Amino acid sequence: MTDVTIIAIDGPAGSGKSSVSQQAARALGYGYLDTGAAYRALAWHVLDQGADTADEAAVLAAASDFHYAISLDPDHYWVRVGDVDVTDAIREPRISDAVSGVARVPAVRAQVGDLFRALAAASDRPGVIIEGRDITTVVAPDAPVRILLTAAPETRAARRAAELTDHDAAVVARALHKRDMSDSAVVDFLTAAPGVEVVDSTDLDFAQTIDAVLGVVHDKLEAAHGR
Ligand SMILES: Nc1ncnc2c1ncn2[C@@H]1O[C@H](COP(=O)(O)OP(=O)(O)OP(=O)(O)O)[C@@H](O)[C@H]1O
Numbered sequence: 001m002t003d004v005t006i007i008a009i010d011g012p013a014g015s016g017k018s019s020v021s022q023q024a025a026r027a028l029g030y031g032y033l034d035t036g037a038a039y040r041a042l043a044w045h046v047l048d049q050g051a052d053t054a055d056e057a058a059v060l061a062a063a064s065d066f067h068y069a070i071s072l073d074p075d076h077y078w079v080r081v082g083d084v085d086v087t088d089a090i091r092e093p094r095i096s097d098a099v100s101g102v103a104r105v106p107a108v109r110a111q112v113g114d115l116f117r118a119l120a121a122a123s124d125r126p127g128v129i130i131e132g133r134d135i136t137t138v139v140a141p142d143a144p145v146r147i148l149l150t151a152a153p154e155t156r157a158a159r160r161a162a163e164l165t166d167h168d169a170a171v172v173a174r175a176l177h178k179r180d181m182s183d184s185a186v187v188d189f190l191t192a193a194p195g196v197e198v199v200d201s202t203d204l205d206f207a208q209t210i211d212a213v214l215g216v217v218h219d220k221l222e223a224a225h226g227r
């Protein structure tokens, strides 16, 4: 990577990666890269073509014709596939239910991993927070700050259910668990790799979680710069 400072954050579904990373990026004046959006957008693209994300050949075909763009501005977030703005569409439960199918294809992971490194390296900001599942281990294993953001499964499910007011809390909890089981068979984001700091937000409110993340960033960057 270039001299853009990378902060890598991983964690399970609903652990607060997006909201916490976005807010921390604002506080630092950094860019914010949501990597799950690429997998979601590819799942959207597969479904848009009338295919199934369980069909690896269809996923690979869609990936070879995938015109993807994302904003790294934490104050102006958007995601596009070709000319279509899919910012909201990729958050729909039908995409969350289908996305693990594209994430388990190794060639897809290699393709989007390269894209993430290129997007972060091209940032005009001093740093970028990259969040996902394999950022601390595969995409940016040498980042000076690597964090595993986690929370108890029932806490994550309750927070996600609060967002989706028209969905049954038990159904939301089951979907979250199913996605974590499927995703963690591909990459390990449930345990911290050596050198990765754990921030557990189970007993923290949102502001306290931001403070905890910024505290780790501050300490790690000071140590990296030998102060
Ligand atoms: N410490 C916290 N206290 C209370 N609510 C929180 C906290 N952290 C995150 N949240 C809320 O939890 C919900 C899930 O957070 P978010 O969408 O950022 O998680 P995520 O890890 O990016 O999820 P996914 O992997 O499914 O995209 C959001 O409504 C967010 O505001």
Ligand SMILES: Nc1ccn([C@@H]2O[C@H](COP(=O)(O)O)[C@@H](O)[C@H]2O)c(=O)n1
Pocket: 013, 014, 017, 035, 036, 037, 039, 040, 099, 100, 103, 131, 132, 133, 134, 135, 179, 183
């Ligand atoms: N680094 C990553 C990021 C995401 N995924 C896959 O994308 C799905 C959606 O991610 P969200 O963060 O938006 O929930 C996720 O369930 C994974 O299947 C990934 O594999 N690696």
